Amino acid sequence: MITLVHLYPREMNIYGDTGNVLVLRRRLEWRGLDVEVVPVSISDRLPGNADIVLGGGGQDAAQGEIGADFVARGSQLRAMADDGVVMLAICGTYQLLGHEFVTQEGRVIEGTRVLDVRTQGQSARLIGNNVVESSIGGRLVGYENHSGLTDLGPGVDPLGTTEAGRGNNGRDRTEGAVRANVFGTYLHGPVLAKSPRFADELIRRALARRGHPTELEPLDDSLAEQAAAVAARRPR
Amino acid sequence: MDLLAIWLGKLVLAGLRLVGRRGNALPGLVVEKLFPRFLPRAMDRIPEGVVVVSGTNGKTTTTKMVATLLAEKYRVLTNDTGSNFVRGAITATVAAASWRGRLPYDVAVFELDEAWAVRFVALVPPRRALLLNVMRDQLDRFGEIDTTAALLGKVAAATTGYLVLNRDDERIAAVARNTPAQVTWYGVAPALRPQFPNDEELYGGEIHVSKQPAEAELLAVAAPEIRLRLDSDEFTVQLRAQGAHNAQNAAGAAALALTFGFTAEEIAAGLTKVEPAFGRGQSFTVDGRRLTLHLVKNPAGFRQSLRVLDPVPSKPPTVLIVINDDYADGRDVSWLWDVDFTGLETKARAINTSGTRAADMAVRLRYDGVPVERAEPEPELALRRAVTEAGEAGVVVFSTYTAMWALHGVLTKIGEEA
Numbered sequence: 001m002i003t004l005v006h007l008y009p010r011e012m013n014i015y016g017d018t019g020n021v022l023v024l025r026r027r028l029e030w031r032g033l034d035v036e037v038v039p040v041s042i043s044d045r046l047p048g049n050a051d052i053v054l055g056g057g058g059q060d061a062a063q064g065e066i067g068a069d070f071v072a073r074g075s076q077l078r079a080m081a082d083d084g085v086v087m088l089a090i091c092g093t094y095q096l097l098g099h100e101f102v103t104q105e106g107r108v109i110e111g112t113r114v115l116d117v118r119t120q121g122q123s124a125r126l127i128g129n130n131v132v133e134s135s136i137g138g139r140l141v142g143y144e145n146h147s148g149l150t151d152l153g154p155g156v157d158p159l160g161t162t163e164a165g166r167g168n169n170g171r172d173r174t175e176g177a178v179r180a181n182v183f184g185t186y187l188h189g190p191v192l193a194k195s196p197r198f199a200d201e202l203i204r205r206a207l208a209r210r211g212h213p214t215e216l217e218p219l220d221d222s223l224a225e226q227a228a229a230v231a232a233r234r235p236r
Numbered sequence: 237m238d239l240l241a242i243w244l245g246k247l248v249l250a251g252l253r254l255v256g257r258r259g260n261a262l263p264g265l266v267v268e269k270l271f272p273r274f275l276p277r278a279m280d281r282i283p284e285g286v287v288v289v290s291g292t293n294g295k296t297t298t299t300k301m302v303a304t305l306l307a308e309k310y311r312v313l314t315n316d317t318g319s320n321f322v323r324g325a326i327t328a329t330v331a332a333a334s335w336r337g338r339l340p341y342d343v344a345v346f347e348l349d350e351a352w353a354v355r356f357v358a359l360v361p362p363r364r365a366l367l368l369n370v371m372r373d374q375l376d377r378f379g380e381i382d383t384t385a386a387l388l389g390k391v392a393a394a395t396t397g398y399l400v401l402n403r404d405d406e407r408i409a410a411v412a413r414n415t416p417a418q419v420t421w422y423g424v425a426p427a428l429r430p431q432f433p434n435d436e437e438l439y440g441g442e443i444h445v446s447k448q449p450a451e452a453e454l455l456a457v458a459a460p461e462i463r464l465r466l467d468s469d470e471f472t473v474q475l476r477a478q479g480a481h482n483a484q485n486a487a488g489a490a491a492l493a494l495t496f497g498f499t500a501e502e503i504a505a506g507l508t509k510v511e512p513a514f515g516r517g518q519s520f521t522v523d524g525r526r527l528t529l530h531l532v533k534n535p536a537g538f539r540q541s542l543r544v545l546d547p548v549p550s551k552p553p554t555v556l557i558v559i560n561d562d563y564a565d566g567r568d569v570s571w572l573w574d575v576d577f578t579g580l581e582t583k584a585r586a587i588n589t590s591g592t593r594a595a596d597m598a599v600r601l602r603y604d605g606v607p608v609e610r611a612e613p614e615p616e617l618a619l620r621r622a623v624t625e626a627g628e629a630g631v632v633v634f635s636t637y638t639a640m641w642a643l644h645g646v647l648t649k650i651g652e653e654a
Contacts, residue, residue, distance in 0.1 A: 014381065015568075015570055015571075017573075019573030019600075022573070022604075026603050026605075128567065142570075143569075143570055188570045189570050190573055193573070223599050224599050230592065230595055230596070230613075
């Protein structure tokens, strides 16, 4: 049994990132593996047996609403990360996995310090289709839409590289962050739908941690590859 | 000078027609740039003033409903072309004016996109505004839902006479706090409320039932009939535009008509005359097969449109979903993952996808366990195949905006509007 934890499905859901939960669930089920999805909202208990934790993007206001609740889970999340739990955090949740988010007005929203990243709000948004070359997930294709600029510290590696004007901060051509089995990215889409290699990599890491065999039966991903190729060619 | 503006606009319009282009934006854009005061001065000459209709979903259909209702008593100027920027209102105005500069209308009804509505009210404070809903839509343009709500707040603040609001949308209801206008409310009966979930409620949030009394209330939907209450009068009308969302919009249009002193009888009579707007439940006949078009733009709208397949038809139609990602469609197609397609295969004979994002849509359906026959990016080809292969139940098309224009063009050639 693989346990998928879906963080704040009510508050952080406006960009279709819930699709990542569905993609992982189906890809496990199609291989005959049992899956349980546990939604965790404000003040709900975060299950100790989580294998994969997923969180999506929300409105800036929602980020404020869940902020305190999320920060209160900081030590548990850091312990889970140290223990090799697989995490995929998109956009707003990615920002909150860092040290802090400083809003445009200079207000500091504390993060959970799972990832060594810091985010600074600005007035312009980075918006558009984004193609990221990643040594972990292959070519990742998604859609970014964020006003926070994220800088990586020495404790993380970039998830991949992209072109100038895109990605974490538009300056250093990096996108996303990785520390062991914890992944943060700005890619919506949802990212796993058009990046089946990355989806299976997350599944394999979760299985390996449980000591299960990591050989995955191949699936027909030709449509997903076609969709990714189209998205990569579309106007930004 | 106004005469010059009108002539210029009309000449650009005629020029576009001459080269076979439908141009509802360019004439207005040219006039807007060269004669920025033309629109406010023209609107000053309309005795009953301007009605602005805005919100995320249902603008075009509701504008058509309002214009049709008001036409029972007034000469109505409206931008019924779907061009809902300020320039669209200007194009409609120059097209409607006579070459001698006369504007023989009693009232103007303009559909305005949320962002452009703010620009419009800065130029022309409307006497009335009807605000429908704020849903997740085109986040690549508007950024966030709360940003959109703030835009509509500015429209409310600029409205001088009557403001008609949907009590069931909390973000819309909140704008009542800051307006000089008298507020009229519409809504759906509490029992119907779960049929109209907002984005938060979709993800398990509690259904919020407003305690605000409403002047116009939707009591029941039993297609093609709907039951409405206006103040203390209850009545049933046949609505040609299908779908529960259109019934809700009819309540909004009825509430707006109340601010003009219309009686329940007059409103009932007017509503039966409303024809479906472009691509909003519009039907065609092709080779003896019926084909219905449903425009989809965002999760809430798509969810509502899918309900035309409930209850499951005895002879299921062929379903074609066409997704483009041009600017007017929204560049980001991730919203398709916020629509639940589970069980669609039980309501359709076959399901095909098309448009620039045909493959994306097919992937989306696959993860909901819905088998896709074919993903054909070319809409015309997909449409012709769907018609050829359709059974007696015909074809139901769900399509984004730019693809809808392409399909509409093909259908006017190979079919007849039903």
